[in-house]
Amino acid sequence: MTSNERIIENVxxxxxxxxxxxxxxxxxxxxxxxxxxxxxxxxIASLVKRYTQKPVVR
Structure with missing residues (x-):
């Protein structure tokens, strides 16, 4: 297991x-x-964009 793989598994x-x-x-x-x-x-910007919910407009 590489160092990067170990980091990802820990996360x-x-x-x-x-x-x-x-x-x-x-x-x-x-x-x-x-x-x-x-x-x-x-x-981080990619994750924020993916998981930010758009407000509901009524």
Whole structure:
């Protein structure tokens, strides 16, 4: 197991304890950050965009 794989597994274990295990997409995003393919800020912006709910307009 590589260092990056170990980091991702540790994060998954922590998130799983909170009932939110990592998806395959989450794992790939984390790996991209750890490998230097994308900046952490870009990954955070991507996650915020994905999980931010749009307000309901009535």
């Amino acid at each position: 998954n274990a922590t998130m799983s304890m909170e009932g939110m295990p990592l998806t395959q997409e989450d794992r790939e995003l984390a790996a991209s950050c750890l490998e230097g393919k994308i900046e952490f800020g870009e990954a």
